[in-house]
Amino acid sequence: MKMVWWDGSGVCLFAKTLEETQFCWPKIASTRVRLNRAQLLALIDGLDWTKVRPVAVQRPQTVG
Numbered sequence: 001m002k003m004v005w006w007d008g009s010g011v012c013l014f015a016k017t018l019e020e021t022q023f024c025w026p027k028i029a030s031t032r033v034r035l036n037r038a039q040l041l042a043l044i045d046g047l048d049w050t051k052v053r054p055v056a057v058q059r060p061q062t063v064g
């Protein structure tokens with residue numbers, strides 16, 4: 001996989017090859033696919049990124 005990523009100030013090129021598994025790639029469509037950070041990391045690691053869901057973390061009420 002080769003991926004070009006724009007961070008707002010420049011372009012980064014990433015490349016990765018899986019030896020034992022395959023990438024769980026999004027279906028090809030005319031629409032854009034947006035991935036959050038956790039989904040992108042799962043895709044790059046060869047995991048099923050569609051099963052990654054955000055977890056709500058609650059702020060602590062008191063300290064000490």
